[in-house]
Amino acid sequence: MAQLRRPPGGRPARIMLLALLLDRTGSGVWAAASVLYFTFVVGLDAGQLGLLLGTAGVAGIAGSPLAGHLAGRFPVRSLLIGCHLLRLATLCALLVVTRFEALLLVVALTNLGDRAAKTLEMLFATRVAGERRATYQALSRSSANAGYALGAGLAAIGLAVGSREAYQVLILANALSFVAAATLVWRTGEAGGRPLVRARTGGPAGQAGQEGREGPYGPTGRLQPGPSPWRDRGYLRFVLLDMPMNLDDSVLNVGLPLWLVHHTDAPHALVPAFLVINTVLVVVLQLRVSARVEAPRQAAAAVRLYGLTMFASCALLVLSTGGGAWTASVVLLAVAVLVTLAELVRSVSSWELAVSLAPQEARASYLGVAGMAQSVQKSAGPPLLTGAVMAAGPVGWLVLGTAVAGLSVVQRRYSLLRLDALDAPPARTVATPATGHGPGVGLVEPDGGTGRAGSGRS
Structure with missing residues (x-):
């Protein structure tokens, strides 16, 4: 500690x-x-x-x-x-x-x-x-x-x-x-x-200079651009899947207050309590949660936990209607706690994966693209909740929870596959002896002869 x-x-x-x-x-x-x-x-x-x-x-x-x-x-x-x-x-x-x-x-x-x-x-x-x-x-x-x-x-x-x-x-x-x-x-x-x-050197393929020492300039003095995240379909897929993994923000700030006002008998004075619960729990628990999600594979596992927590939050919201003011109040406060727990998990896992799944030589531009997930959610999340989810009533919440839980499983699986690809040893070229039919042909083999695939980006 x-x-x-x-x-x-x-x-x-x-x-x-x-x-x-x-x-x-x-x-x-x-x-x-x-x-x-x-x-x-x-x-x-x-x-x-x-x-x-x-x-x-x-x-x-x-x-x-x-x-x-x-x-x-x-x-x-x-x-x-x-x-x-x-x-x-x-x-x-x-x-x-x-x-x-x-x-x-x-x-x-x-x-x-x-x-x-x-x-x-x-x-x-x-x-x-x-x-x-x-x-x-x-x-x-x-x-x-x-x-x-x-x-x-x-x-x-x-x-x-x-x-x-x-x-x-x-x-x-x-x-x-x-x-x-x-x-x-x-x-x-x-x-x-x-x-x-990260500056690229003139050494063997796949090697790079020490990050942060040469800056963005290689030995020739020219700017050495890294790979572009906009051409990395694998990383863009991660960012796209990360957008629904940020919906806890809209559920807490838009969904809960509007659902309370229009669909339950809970007192309107309860709305500020949602923010109080969120703030207190984040300040008290965020450090403890982060201690359990410090590695990329832990972060990938936490994504599934996020999906299950959001599903439980949405399912619980269904019980807030038709049971009177006291029942609605207790249920809505419990949902605020669950959504905050989901936020605690997401805030660590999403960022850890955004960093770990990006190539080090272009981490800045990749993280810039990853940051779009939150921005898009802040723009699209509220209309989604007000125009579709709440318009459909309790069924809308169940559909939303099921969708987020399902996508979290996909995100976890995809993140693990990409981490495997990034951890695989780089391919090396082995020259074959020249034959009478022309120059030798280079064969690509996994480094070390282990039979594993090269570290291509997914």
Whole structure:
């Protein structure tokens, strides 16, 4: 346990965790106040607000791959500072922007910076935490959730006042958190500062230079691009399957509240309890869960557990209707606990697999693409729940739970197959003696003559 309490990565990691705490505190302030600000201060109607949030979601999808692409060419630390400054500028612009068209651009850029910053934080962790990245991920999630909770509490003060000036103070508080986060990231020094591209040397095929030493340039001084994740159908298949493995977020934040209001007799005052349960359990249990999912194959096994937990959550929701207020309340609180447990498993397993299934020489761009799974889910998840699942009633929840559980089995199986392929020894070429019919022909054999297949990407 003493090892778990010590953040991997030393001083840079500790500074980054503090930066995460401050950043998410500001984000918690804005998350609690943004909808009310756009409604009562800016004066947007429901249609405009929906379009604004939808545009922000679409912009966020582009943030992860863009950050991954740039991280292969520029220092992660500089890019992360740039994201914080971009969010600072766009958030301060909200104090003076009133036209709806301009708001669309400002909010889209803010969300683009948010998603890019989250991806860069993941890339920073792969550099400073190394093989203990699961532990660092747990600590970062605990810090982030504590920050969100603190920010929501601070926002409650401004919302109680309710004036335009109070909302402006909340915006400035979030802006201040970006300044503090950027300053702390700058203080991390060189850790995570080099481009996350592994240089290729002129040696034998399949060999590469030491990661992080030569940077993105080989011995010729030219940029040596790694493999593209957009051409790796195997990795894209993993990302596609990872999208439904993130649905716990929409179930907790959209599905549970709307199901309570429209399909049960539970009191509406129960809705904030879902967030409280989620926040407390993540802060208390995330580190313990990560200790059990620190290896790639453990992460693959945990995917199936995620699917079973989500199925149990959806099946339990069916029991919340028709049994009175007390029964519905108990069932919904139990579902909130189960969904949070699923989130705890997913947050570690999904990230571990995203790192482990990517080639080291192009990890930055691959993780950028992997980050799209969460962004797409945040955009597509709420419409899926409101337009299909809840419209179908209890049957809709059963179908959703069954689908997620089934896809989790597919994801586990596929991840294990790809890990086997990556672990297989590289093929080597054996030259045959020249014959009278022409030059010798090179035969490809598994390294070491074990008879195993070469390490081709699936």
